[in-house]
Amino acid sequence: MAVISNIGFSYLLALTAVEKWRAMRGFDANDSILTNKWFVLLMASIAFILTIVLLGVRRLRIERDAAASERRFRDQADRRGLTVEERKLLETVSASASIKRKEAVFSMMPAFNRGAARVMQERFSTSKSIEERKKLNSTLNVIKEKLGFNRKTYSFGVRGGGTRGLSSRNIAVGKKIAIQLSRNGEFITTGAVVIKNDNLEFIVQPEEQIDCRGGDVWSVRYCLGGATWQFNVITIAFARGELTLSHTDNIRFVNKRRFLRVSVSKPAMIAAFPSIIHDDEDYQGPRFRPGTITELSGPGLSMITDLDVSSGDRVLVIFELEEGKIVEDIGEVRGIRNVAGSGSTIGVELLGLNDAGVNELVRATNSVAIAKAFAESEDGTSQQETEDSNLVAEAVNG
DSSP: OHHHHHHHHHHHHHSOHHHHHHHHHTTOTTOOGGGOHHHHHHHHHHHHHHHHHHHHHHHHHHHHHHHHHHHHHHHHHHHTTOOHHHHHHHHHHHHHTTOSSGGGGGTOHHHHHHHHHHHHHHHHHHOOOHHHHHHHHHHHHHHHHHHTOOOOOOSSOOOTTSOTTOOGGGSOTTOEEEEEEEETTEEEEEEEEEEEEOSSEEEEEESSOOOOOTTOEEEEEEEETTEEEEEEEEEEEEETTEEEEEOOSOOEEEEEOOOOOEEEEEEEEEEEOOOSOOOOTTOOOOOOEEEEEEEEETTEEEEEEOOOOOTTOEEEEEEEEETTEEEEEEEEEEEEEEOTTSOEEEEEEEOSOOHHHHHHHHHHHHHHHHHHHHHHHHHTOOOOOOSOOHHHHHHHHO
């Protein structure tokens, strides 16, 4: 042991001052483990491994969610009886609609309409076959029907309170429309006449020579009664001066005609519109209540009645416009104001009027206004309206 100590001491004496200093630095008590290179490498390796694991877990979760979404899509497609071709087309529509979960297209009608429009516009513009375009349009309509997205349409025209039930399918053959195409910053505008309208497409004949191709989007305006419809449709084909367009259920009211308001006093009968079909044999039909029309403004009426109604309710209205001319129509309550001791004053918009019906009411309104103007002129007096007519304004202008 003494020999070993002597040898170690001799080696220590042989070291230079610099070598002794370097050796002593290895025993520095203040040296931190965080600055040790092996510790840093170990921590970096652990962080890298954890990152790889997290990325793997996230990928597995995405694949699992995608598989579940695919399974739900197949289940929904089976439940609705879609063919293989219809499923593939619906997947394309879902992708074009830019929705996160593709099975959501079964319950989101706006997403379906948006995706279908993009698919039609893209494929119509690239396909040179008219038959292929018509087949695509027909297949999309079949899918829409199987998904339950075909809205119920109504035979009458003006619908108060929005565009529920309106479709380009409602436009009758022979009606005139205005069509506009925007291309490269230029607008092509012309009139057209509807020459065919079925469940799949409607065909119009432009009044002027136009140049268009499949996939072009037309903005259409159609005036019906007291309203102007506006909607966009896609060109399916243009041949022999006939323009074949797709249908749409997305109808917008861009404006409504404003009508002169005149005070009148006409007896009327009003009843609540039956909302259900009665199987009871004792059911005697709608129960009419008497009322008085106090103001006339085209298809808008202001009337006093004791019938219990709410805004948005439908009613049946019967009154004599002029001698021998009876108006019988469906109306929608657009406003209510309580009148002390005499029931309520309600604003009603008549919904089932065609162009001729609206024009007849306008003519009758103008006749009353002209007659009153002549009477006031002869009397030398001016009648100042003191009654607020907001109810009629609401009924006509929505």
